[in-house]
Amino acid sequence: MTAPLLETVDLKKHYGGTRKLLQRPKPLVKAVDGIDLQLAPGEVLGLVGESGCGKSTLARTLLGLERETEGKILFEGKDVGGRGASAARAIRSDIQYVHQDPGAALDPWWRIGDTLHETLKIHGVTDKAERDARIEEMLLAVGLNDSFRRRYPHELSGGQQRRVGLARTLSLRPRLVILDEPTSGLDLSVQATVLKLMLELRAQYDLTYLFISHDLSVVERLCDRVAIMYLGRIVEIGAAEQVFSKPAHPYTQALLASAPTLERQEAGKPIEGDPPSPTNRPDGCPFHPRCPMAEAACRQSVPDLADVAAAHRVACPPALRTLTPQ
Amino acid sequence: MSDAILSVRDLKLSVKGDAGLAQILDHVDFSIHPGEVLGLVGESGCGKSTLIRSIMGLPPKGARIESGSVTFKGQSLMDPKIAQTLRGREIGFIPQDPFQAFNPVFTVGDQILEILRWSGLPDDPKGGRYTKELRAKHRARLIEVLHAVQIPDPEEALTRFPHQFSGGQRQRILIAGALASRPSVILADEPTTALDVTTQMQILRLLRELAKDFNVAMLFVTHDFGVVAQICDRVTVMYAGQTVETGTTRQIIDAPRHPYTGMLMACHPERATEITGIPGQVSSPLTPPPGCRFAPRCPRATEACTTARPGLDRRADGRRIACIHEKEVA
Numbered sequence: 008m009t010a011p012l013l014e015t016v017d018l019k020k021h022y023g024g025t026r027k028l029l030q031r032p033k034p035l036v037k038a039v040d041g042i043d044l045q046l047a048p049g050e051v052l053g054l055v056g057e058s059g060c061g062k063s064t065l066a067r068t069l070l071g072l073e074r075e076t077e078g079k080i081l082f083e084g085k086d087v088g089g090r091g092a093s094a095a096r097a098i099r100s101d102i103q104y105v106h107q108d109p110g111a112a113l114d115p116w117w118r119i120g121d122t123l124h125e126t127l128k129i130h131g132v133t134d135k136a137e138r139d140a141r142i143e144e145m146l147l148a149v150g151l152n153d154s155f156r157r158r159y160p161h162e163l164s165g166g167q168q169r170r171v172g173l174a175r176t177l178s179l180r181p182r183l184v185i186l187d188e189p190t191s192g193l194d195l196s197v198q199a200t201v202l203k204l205m206l207e208l209r210a211q212y213d214l215t216y217l218f219i220s221h222d223l224s225v226v227e228r229l230c231d232r233v234a235i236m237y238l239g240r241i242v243e244i245g246a247a248e249q250v251f252s253k254p255a256h257p258y259t260q261a262l263l264a265s266a267p268t269l270e271r272q273e274a275g276k277p278i279e280g281d282p283p284s285p286t287n288r289p290d291g292c293p294f295h296p297r298c299p300m301a302e303a304a305c306r307q308s309v310p311d312l313a314d315v316a317a318a319h320r321v322a323c324p325p326a327l328r329t330l331t332p333q
Numbered sequence: 334m335s336d337a338i339l340s341v342r343d344l345k346l347s348v349k350g351d352a353g354l355a356q357i358l359d360h361v362d363f364s365i366h367p368g369e370v371l372g373l374v375g376e377s378g379c380g381k382s383t384l385i386r387s388i389m390g391l392p393p394k395g396a397r398i399e400s401g402s403v404t405f406k407g408q409s410l411m412d413p414k415i416a417q418t419l420r421g422r423e424i425g426f427i428p429q430d431p432f433q434a435f436n437p438v439f440t441v442g443d444q445i446l447e448i449l450r451w452s453g454l455p456d457d458p459k460g461g462r463y464t465k466e467l468r469a470k471h472r473a474r475l476i477e478v479l480h481a482v483q484i485p486d487p488e489e490a491l492t493r494f495p496h497q498f499s500g501g502q503r504q505r506i507l508i509a510g511a512l513a514s515r516p517s518v519i520l521a522d523e524p525t526t527a528l529d530v531t532t533q534m535q536i537l538r539l540l541r542e543l544a545k546d547f548n549v550a551m552l553f554v555t556h557d558f559g560v561v562a563q564i565c566d567r568v569t570v571m572y573a574g575q576t577v578e579t580g581t582t583r584q585i586i587d588a589p590r591h592p593y594t595g596m597l598m599a600c601h602p603e604r605a606t607e608i609t610g611i612p613g614q615v616s617s618p619l620t621p622p623p624g625c626r627f628a629p630r631c632p633r634a635t636e637a638c639t640t641a642r643p644g645l646d647r648r649a650d651g652r653r654i655a656c657i658h659e660k661e662v663a
Contacts, residue, residue, distance in 0.1 A: 057529040164614070165377075194376035194556060199600040200610030221530060224559070224602040265534035267559030269586050269603050278531045281499040 010084060011045040012215050013069070013102070013183055018042040018078035020061075020068045034286045038064040040239035041078070043312070046183065051209070051216040053230035053247065055223065055262070057282050061239040062219045066185045069217070070104055071095025082183075100130060103181035107188040109172030113160035119171055120156030126175050145174040148211065149204060166197040170204065177212060185217045190225060202229060223266040227251050232318075235259045238285060238293035241312065245319030255321040255330055258294045292323070300325045337364035338550050339388070339424075339518050344401035346383065348393055355618040357383045359626070360401070361576050362645050362653075363569045365518065370544055370551045372565035372582065374558070376597075378615060380574040381554050385520055388552070389424060390416020405518065421452030425511030425519040425549070430527045431503035435495035441503075442491025445510040446471055452514050471513075478509040481546070482539060501532035508540070512547055519544075519551045525560060537563045558601055562586055570594050573615055573626040576645055580652035590652065590659050593627045625655070633658045 019042075024035030038061045046052055056062050067073045069080065072092055080088040087098050106112040113122055120142065127138045143153055149170040160168060169189065176184060189205065190198040202225065209216060220226050226233055227247055234244040235256065243256040254260045261278035280297045283289060292310050295301040302325055312320040315330050346358040358380045365371045375381050386392055388403055390410050403410040405424065410416045420426075428434045435444060449471040450463055457467065472491070479487035482505040495503060504524060511519055521540070525533040541564050544551050553565055561568055561582060569579040570591070578591040589595040596611045598604055613630035616622055622629055628638040637657060645655045 057531065195558075195597055195600045196376065196611040198610075199602075199605065202602075203609060222602075223530070228602040228605070261531060265531040267530075267534065267537070267557065267563050269558060269562045269601065271562050271582075278535075281501055281532065282529065 014081040016079040053226035053233040056236035340364035372568040375571035425516035
């Protein structure tokens with residue numbers, strides 16, 4: 008593997024847990040709790056998990072919008088962690104973000120062109136001619152013509168708003184783009200065109216994607232590697248092909264069995280219970296209360312990721328034992 | 334086949350707004366039989382929500398039904414008086430978002446019992462007062478249904494507030510509320526889109542069992558073919574306010590025949606050989622193309638498609654397809 012573009016070492020982000028004078032103590036929420044992640048240049052890594060598992064907190068921490076509680080963030084081998092929001096954003100300008108709901112991320116009173124200009128101004132592109140040139144290039148790249156500059160956000164369809172969101176992000180020439188549920192709420196036919204566009208842009212601008220989604224069929228289609236998150240931890244990570252064809256972690260298996268496919272699934276029991284809230288997470292492996300394979304040891308210690316095959320790691324000792332007999 | 338319990342016949346509906354007359358629905362046509370789950374699939378803006386509201390007798394403001402009919406067991410739902418007596422009692426409704434359907438300051442028991450107070454159970458005395466005994470009876474029925482939707486400890490659940498439940502549990506309670514008055518039809522408006530995949534699967538299986546156990550017919554609105562495959566017996570596909578194809582779930586998913594259905598299925602990540610999408614934009618309901626509304630985006634469109642709306646003809650394999658180019662070939 009080539010040197011990773013982005014690497015995190017035991018990254019943690021906890022909220023609350025402190026008590027101020029005359030205030031009720033806030034419960035400690037371990038939103039992100041020990042993430043080791045490596046992103047190779049040019050790859051698409053899918054990050055999958057249910058709501059509340061910490062996907063978005065991880066994205067915000069990587070961007071620098073939240074300061075990590077513990078752990079390291081390395082970008083091209085350089086330590087970029089341990090800074091407040093504005094300093095972190097400045098040093099991590101190579102990492103950019105595409106919002107889940109681009110309609111909400113656009114100011115309804117601003118024309119698209121003005122919004123795009125503002126983005127570049129904030130990031131220190133002072134020459135208006137250069138801004139114009141970049142905006143024109145980006146609008147073209149995302150398949151919108153120059154007339155869109157004069158339009159207001161409400162005049163755009165959902166797919167077009169997403170294209171503007173992509174153009175805005177790409178005009179800053181990032182290396183790594185974090186896409187937060189980029190196709191949620193889009194119709195099937197529009198989703199297909201947006202996905203196709205994202206793949207084309209990646210090739211054209213040499214981008215690396217961190218693709219956050221809960222739509223497994225899209226992730227399977229688009230991503231090189233996939234990481235499954237459950238309650239702030241990665242429980243399984245590996246090549247998309249491997250994880251989808253031979254899921255090792257019981258949670259991944261349940262997740263895949265629950266995804267509605269075009270074939271009717273009669274067999275297989277759906278996973279029982281609701282995802283627990285991060286405020287009262289169980290001891291040991293966070294998944295053990297819902298896990299069919301749980302044993303005594305699972306209640307005591309939090310399992311770490313271990314190799315189950317080449318480039319396929321899973322955090323489940325019972326699954327490991329059955330898959331790799333000694 | 335038994336008689337349809339709910340049928341929409343050639344419904345044409347337009348809404349007068351600031352921008353002009355929007356022709357939202359143009360000859361929508363389908364029917365649901367007892368005990369059957371019919372999927373209603375279409376992209377956003379194709380008129381699904383307007384259709385659901387019209388079936389409940391609550392068409393949007395400024396709406397005018399230009400032709401066609403909506404009937405429930407032979408009674409017209411276009412008559413507001415009839416629709417009001419059937420709504421909530423004979424025709425149940427499951428909303429899209431369980432997070433917004435509840436008022437946060439009342440207990441869930443109070444809220445669902447309030448609905449039952451106004452819609453009533455079928456064996457309630459007619460025109461009587463709302464007595465303590467009647468409320469106790471409603472409560473007993475509600476607890477019975479909460480058991481059926483697998484809410485643990487229903488007695489206690491009724492005294493809790495909405496925020497004390499997870500999304501999946503809230504959706505179960507709403508389903509119980511819809512089933513309590515023993516309806517014969519349930520309209521489910523994307524009831525699982527707001528839920529996580531594992532919860533979604535639990536709810537889909539529950540709905541499938543309940544439809545069988547309670548012998549209700551269900552109109553299941555969705556845009557997700559994966560969900561359709563899990564729960565629906567038959568599917569009807571809409572495009573820009575027109576019904577384009579109706580058939581069994583397997584027919585539509587495995588061998589779509591209308592060009593739009595075919596192109597839509599080809600966009601599904603599981604089926605796509607190459608991610609492409611459908612070129613072009615959905616036409617505005619203010620200026621719909623004459624004839625087939627899909628014609629401007631259809632690769633098979635000819636002159637004839639743009640002049641007359643294709644009829645929704647029944648084919649040899651039992652489907653109904655609105656396309657003049659899809660004659661008896663399959």
